[in-house]
Amino acid sequence: MNDSAAANIGVIGLAVMGSNLARNLASREGNVVAVHNRTHARTEELVAAHPEAGFIAAKTIDDFVAALARPRTAIIMVQAGAGTDAVIDQLAERFEPGDIIVDGGNAHFRDTIAREQRIALTGIHFVGVGISGGEEGALRGPSIMPGGSAESYRTLGPILSSIAAVAEGEPCVTHVGTDGAGHFVKMIHNGIEYADMQLIGEAYDLLRTVGGLEPDDIADVFAQWNRGPLESYLIEITAEILRHTDPATGRPFVDVVLDQAGSKGTGVWTVQTALDLGVPVGGIAEAVFARSVSAKPEQRAAIRRIRSSRPEVQQADASFVEAVAKALFASKLVAYAQGFDAVVAGAEKYGWNIHQDEIARIWRGGCIIRARFLSHVTEAYAQNPDITTLLEAPYFAQAVAEGEDSWRRVVATAAHSGVPVPGFGSALSYYDSLGADRLPAALVQAQRDFFGAHTYRRTDRDGTFHTLWSADQSETKLRGTAG
Known part of the structure; x- marks a missing residue:
C-alpha cells in the first residue's frame, strides 16, 4: 500500500464495472482513488495495468479505510445481496459519523431504505446510487442517480459530477431524493429499458417478416431512423448489430443468436412495484413477459407442432417502413409515460421530492435509454410538474396523433400476419383505454358486487351502493356515504 497520499474516494469491488468506475474517477482532476477487492490479486492486476491512474492499492479493508481522507467516502461495487451487506458491515465498523458509504450496485430500493435506516443510527451516511451506462458508461461517463441525505450529497455531488456523462453541457447527475430514491x-x-428493447425487437421482426427486408437492409433503416425523432443509443446499436456478420458461419449475426432473452430482475421489480403502487405499466410488463415466453422452448415447440397452418403474411407496400417507425415512436412514448407515472407514484408513497424534469435531463446522456426526445420530457415537466400524463404534453400529443393511423395499421397487420407484437399492441390498448368515453370496468365492478358484495358507485348520484343480487335485487346504500 502507498501511504504517501490520502484518497478522497475509494472503490470496493473491482470486477469490470467497479474497475471501470475506479478508472473513470482517477482520470478526473482532483480525485485520488483507493481501491480494494476481496481477492487482492485483482487489485494488483488493476494497478499494474493502469499505472497512470495513481491508485492507492489497499490489501485489507483496514488499509482501505486508512487510505481515505475524512469524510471518508467509499463506493461499493459488489454483487447485490449478502455480499453488499457484508461490505457495508465491514465499513460501518470502521467508519465514523459523517463518513459516507455508497452502494453503486443494482440493489432493490427497499433494501436500500432498510440499510439507510440501519446505518443512519451510527451517524454514518448511507447512499444508494443508481448508475446506468454499462461497462462503457462506467468508464467514459454514466448517468448517475444518487439518493441519500442532502448533507452527504454536498461531499458526494462534486465527485459524481466529475465522472458523469455530459449532455448539452450539463453533467448527467442529480440528487434524486432521500434513502432509496x-x-x-x-x-x-431499467424497466423502461426493457420496454424500449422489446419494441425495437418487434419493429425489426415486422420489417423482416412482413416487410421482407434482410438484416443489412434493416440496419440501413435503423441508421436512418437514428437521424430523426427516434434517435437513441438503442436504435444506434441495433443498426450496428444487424450489420454484423458471424465470422464462423458467414450468416447475419442475429440469425445465430438463440432467441431466448435473459433478465437480471430489474424489469420484474419495476412491474411488481408498479402493481403495488397501482400504476399501469403494461408496456414494461409485456416486455418482461415476452422474455419469459422466449425462455419456454418446450411450450413454443409444442404449439408449433399442433398448429396446422400459420396466418398468411400480408404483403407490405413501400409505406410500411414509415408506418413501423411511427408505430415504434408512439409505443416508445407510451412506455416512457408509464415509467414516469411510476416515478411520480413512488415519490408520493415514499415521500421523495423527485423532480421529473431533472430525471429526464440526466437520462439524456450516459444511460442505456438515452434518446433525443428526453429533452421534450424535461421541457414538459419543467412547464407543468403536475401534468397528469406525458401523453397530454403538446409534443407527445402531436407525435401520437400524427402516428395513430400508422400505429393501428401496423398492429392490425401484425395480427393478421401472425407476428407477435405484445409491446406495440399493449401500448395502443393503453392509449385507447385512456381515451375511451366509457370502459368495461363498469361491468367488472358489477360482477365484483354480485359475487363478493364489493359495492359500486353510480354515475347519477353520490355514495356507495350494493345490490342484493341473491334476494330481490333491490339496491341498498351504505351508511355514512354522501348523497
Missing part, C-alpha cells in the same frame, strides 16, 4: 429511479430506468 436513487435505486428506485434506476429501477424504473
Whole structure:
C-alpha cells in the first residue's frame, strides 16, 4: 500500500464495472482513488495495468479505510445481496459519523431504505446510487442517480459530477431524493429499458417478416431512423448489430443468436412495484413477459407442432417502413409515460421530492435509454410538474396523433400476419383505454358486487351502493356515504 497520499474516494469491488468506475474517477482532476477487492490479486492486476491512474492499492479493508481522507467516502461495487451487506458491515465498523458509504450496485430500493435506516443510527451516511451506462458508461461517463441525505450529497455531488456523462453541457447527475430514491429511479430506468428493447425487437421482426427486408437492409433503416425523432443509443446499436456478420458461419449475426432473452430482475421489480403502487405499466410488463415466453422452448415447440397452418403474411407496400417507425415512436412514448407515472407514484408513497424534469435531463446522456426526445420530457415537466400524463404534453400529443393511423395499421397487420407484437399492441390498448368515453370496468365492478358484495358507485348520484343480487335485487346504500 502507498501511504504517501490520502484518497478522497475509494472503490470496493473491482470486477469490470467497479474497475471501470475506479478508472473513470482517477482520470478526473482532483480525485485520488483507493481501491480494494476481496481477492487482492485483482487489485494488483488493476494497478499494474493502469499505472497512470495513481491508485492507492489497499490489501485489507483496514488499509482501505486508512487510505481515505475524512469524510471518508467509499463506493461499493459488489454483487447485490449478502455480499453488499457484508461490505457495508465491514465499513460501518470502521467508519465514523459523517463518513459516507455508497452502494453503486443494482440493489432493490427497499433494501436500500432498510440499510439507510440501519446505518443512519451510527451517524454514518448511507447512499444508494443508481448508475446506468454499462461497462462503457462506467468508464467514459454514466448517468448517475444518487439518493441519500442532502448533507452527504454536498461531499458526494462534486465527485459524481466529475465522472458523469455530459449532455448539452450539463453533467448527467442529480440528487434524486432521500434513502432509496436513487435505486428506485434506476429501477424504473431499467424497466423502461426493457420496454424500449422489446419494441425495437418487434419493429425489426415486422420489417423482416412482413416487410421482407434482410438484416443489412434493416440496419440501413435503423441508421436512418437514428437521424430523426427516434434517435437513441438503442436504435444506434441495433443498426450496428444487424450489420454484423458471424465470422464462423458467414450468416447475419442475429440469425445465430438463440432467441431466448435473459433478465437480471430489474424489469420484474419495476412491474411488481408498479402493481403495488397501482400504476399501469403494461408496456414494461409485456416486455418482461415476452422474455419469459422466449425462455419456454418446450411450450413454443409444442404449439408449433399442433398448429396446422400459420396466418398468411400480408404483403407490405413501400409505406410500411414509415408506418413501423411511427408505430415504434408512439409505443416508445407510451412506455416512457408509464415509467414516469411510476416515478411520480413512488415519490408520493415514499415521500421523495423527485423532480421529473431533472430525471429526464440526466437520462439524456450516459444511460442505456438515452434518446433525443428526453429533452421534450424535461421541457414538459419543467412547464407543468403536475401534468397528469406525458401523453397530454403538446409534443407527445402531436407525435401520437400524427402516428395513430400508422400505429393501428401496423398492429392490425401484425395480427393478421401472425407476428407477435405484445409491446406495440399493449401500448395502443393503453392509449385507447385512456381515451375511451366509457370502459368495461363498469361491468367488472358489477360482477365484483354480485359475487363478493364489493359495492359500486353510480354515475347519477353520490355514495356507495350494493345490490342484493341473491334476494330481490333491490339496491341498498351504505351508511355514512354522501348523497
